[in-house]
Amino acid sequence: MGSSLRLLGRSDTAAVRALCDLDPVTNVFVAGRIEGAGSADPHSMAGELWGYFRDSTLVSALWNGANVIPVNAQPDAIAAFAKHLASRPRRCSSLVGLSAPVLDLASQLSTWPDPREIRANQPLMLLNRPPRIAADPGVTRARKRDLDVIFAASVAMFEEEVGYSPVSSDGGNDYRRRVESLISRGQSFARIEDDVDGWPAKGARQVVFKADIGASSSSAVQIQGVWVHPSRRGEQLAAPGMAAVAMAARREIAPLVSLYVNDYNQRALAAYRRVGFEQIGSFATVLF
Structure with a gap:
């Protein structure tokens, strides 16, 4: 055969x-x-x-x-x-x-x-129990009215993570539709505050932490798009924010919560470990 x-x-x-x-x-x-x-x-x-x-x-x-x-x-x-x-x-x-x-x-x-870049060692991390730390009560599901600020934060995250803008080819229409879809499916989470360092406009509501459930099945979810506003880094926002997202995912979607992260991002790795994530393998990403 x-x-x-x-x-x-x-x-x-x-x-x-x-x-x-x-x-x-x-x-x-x-x-x-x-x-x-x-x-x-x-x-x-x-x-x-x-x-x-x-x-x-x-x-x-x-x-x-x-x-x-x-x-x-x-x-x-x-x-x-x-x-x-x-x-x-x-x-x-x-x-x-x-x-x-x-x-x-x-x-x-x-x-x-x-390839434009090869990220050969990205720790694959899993949380299969309740988070070890308290969740940030200010991190909630994004709503339709939050689209503009979530989109701005998502673009900033993408540019920082991937190295180019997701809005350069079509004015951002496709990427905006993806962000809107995540919000409509209840898979976008954020802590939103007023006027964060005047970015992108003074007096506007701004995202200080965000994360998405980028992939999900009946068995597992994968968190993607984690981002903390640059002016708020070092304030320990990521770990309680991730605890909030993980709790919601385990309660409402699937018991296994995963993510993968660049091995050089030691700050993110430390935050995920605080929540209770443990490395179970290694991913690689080859970018073109």
């Missing part, structure tokens, strides 16, 4: 979900996409799922959308995925996932342009 690679569809839904369940924290993004769409049908999702089979059994998968994300990818599957990706125009902005398979995949994409 041997091995094969093909685009997955509705009939593969149960098999892909079982694959994601092997590691629900690592695979939360793909699991969440399938749960949200109701199936692995590519017409229902903003991306494609490709499956690698051994003797007709699905053993690995690859999400190909705005990001490329391997699921349970072994070396032979990585080689097949790399050959497939190399034969098509690049559509993603990054490769992301467990460090070893992501770096292996990136090394085999010789036809793609050189």
